[in-house]
Amino acid sequence: MDLSDTPEMQAFRKEVQTFLKTHQADFPATMLLARPDGAAQRWQQLLVKHGYAARTVPQAYGGAGLPLDVMELRIIVEEFIAAGAPLGLANQGISMLVPTLLELGTEEQKQQWIPPTLRGEIIWCQGYSEPGSGSDLASLQTRAREEGDDFIINGQKIWTSTARDADMMFCLVRTEPDAPKHAGISYLIFPMSTPGIEVRPLKTMTGHAEFNEVYFTDVRVPKTSVVGERGGGWLTANVTLRHERGMLGDPNQTEARFNRLVKLMQEETRDGKRIIDDPLFRNRLARLQAEVIAMRCHGLRLLSARAHKKQTGLAGMVVKLLGCELNHQIAGLAIDALGAYGLLYHGDEEARSGGSWQRLFMFDLGLIIGGGTAQIQKNIIAERGLGLPRRATRAA
């Protein structure tokens, strides 16, 4: 065990710190707008130039073209967070579509789509789940019928976040209706402005429409829209899903949220006493703290293993399951600490943080369910991590 930086990493850390000090005036207000504004795009460009965004994307496609080093990536995140600097764009196009194109796209597709996506000029949305195909995504029914050089798409997608703002969609459709379930799917990319596409906001229990439904009525796209093999869309989709799962349950965010909870419990009072002075609440807080620290250590263990190209096995399969649950529990304790005041929501003057703990609590339940339900995660852990049989079998 050695938690110190190597000399090379120390030097790299200083480099990042110097960059951030030098460019403090250039920090945009946010990188999280659905469509990055001018300040965000300029910041993104600056980051890519210095290798702090799109670090490993080849220069030919507008990235920094540097070798993958998970330790360097981590140092970038640590130093940016420490300096209060926004990290590079991490929208769906950048985190999911670009890696997929890099792995499976044609040269033409890479040249056409990667550079403007990295610049924040093209916004993407993901057309995967359908009302009838959630956990069983491969059962999807949105049909792409052949007509000359085009596909005609009919069907519906759901849980498409950013569909309202997106320029382009990457979409799974069934192109080979007679092929077995997993072999009949193709991964297409096409503009959201194509005639026949209708986006309807999808309100969730939070009261906000963080997601959308997308309806396709005779949407005509050229056959060249396929990424990867025609009929090989399931493979292509799995590349994307692998990158998505890595994003959920990040320990850094959890730690920040936990620290806000401690502050809340130190500031809120009931009958003149701070909530944190109540041993029952203090006990719950300490329990969550232990989990937060455990997940932090676990994250470092995984990072170190990947940096040294070691297999992570079962350890690598538990982050989404445990991390999302922990986030939800943290929000839950905040609400309990507030008591009836924890029920207050948007519009009530006395709602703490504008009711954001309640919003987080509910949205976190959505994250426990989305991106691979907790039950699916447990199936994966049991089958791929512990070797339990996928199907009903007799003893070997």
Added chain:
Amino acid sequence: MEFDLSESQHMLQQTLERFFADKLPVGGDADKLRSILEGRDDAKSLEAGLRELGLDKIMLPESVGGLDGSLLDAACAQEIIGRYAAPLSFMTQHVLVPLAIKRAASPEQAQTWFSAIANGTMRCALALPEEAQAIQEQNGALSGRSAFAFAGTNPTHILSAAGGHVWMHKIDDAGIERKARQTIDKSRDLAIFEFAGAKGERLAGENAPAALPRLLGAARILLAADMVGAASMMVERAVAYAKEREQFGRVIGSFQAVKHLCAEAAAALEPCRALFWYAAYQFDSDGEDWEQLACLTKAHSAEAAHEAARKSTEVYGGAGFADFTGLHFWFKRVGAGRQLLGNPDRLFEEAAQRQGWTS
């Protein structure tokens, strides 16, 4: 940055795993362990094996042929010992006592005692402050009772704490009486030691006052490692069982409910490993907050281990509840580790106090 055990720590675990798989095989009804716990056999060959591997000297200085190990080295070994619920006094006799001597004894005391421990003529029991410990000191004589001391095998001495100091007594000397303690966990060597005006030797080193917190912290981290090990073995056995046991025409491991019990148990335990590595590492490097970390590590590991022990037992069904598989030996190992030196609620409160959460 390397957040992993070293090569030699991995090898230590692999060596110990092979040793115990041979000496205390867990399959069937765990009969080898059972015969020791039920008093038909003793742990002498296990202890001899441990000596052959050099583990009795893991924390002793190189000057007496020791390995000068760290707490992380010891915790790695303890995890495997816990995996086999091995009835060995490794934690107290071979780790905590040397740590105490290192930290609290004078150079002269250390030299004498380390030599004697190394050649096996000195075997120490350990009485750490526990819930039911009230030992008073007056003019160098100790009176009172340690209700949950770790006795070890044929101890010649006992290390205890009283009046803010650490003391070494010869057990044969006047004023010390040992009584048996019957707990659910026969794999642990707990005993009652009663002191009646017993005169002993105060550990006279410069750092003596700081020794007690160090001992408690180290012990808690070792207990965490032990529980993680024991619970992990339960999960492995449950998974193996689920792949074999058939009901309704199929192996029970193909039912989602059973898969989920196993997955939940395994997932709960997994981060505990990184946590006790980190806690031991902070202890060894005197990093900030190691005392608080030790509390949180033991408390959290105890809860995760209990969840895993419970779910593994349920996967085993009636066979898990029955005596004949011996699964309950591990259940009790986990349960005993939970209560000794602070159970979860007490440790969570201590951690909260340490970081100033209370006014």
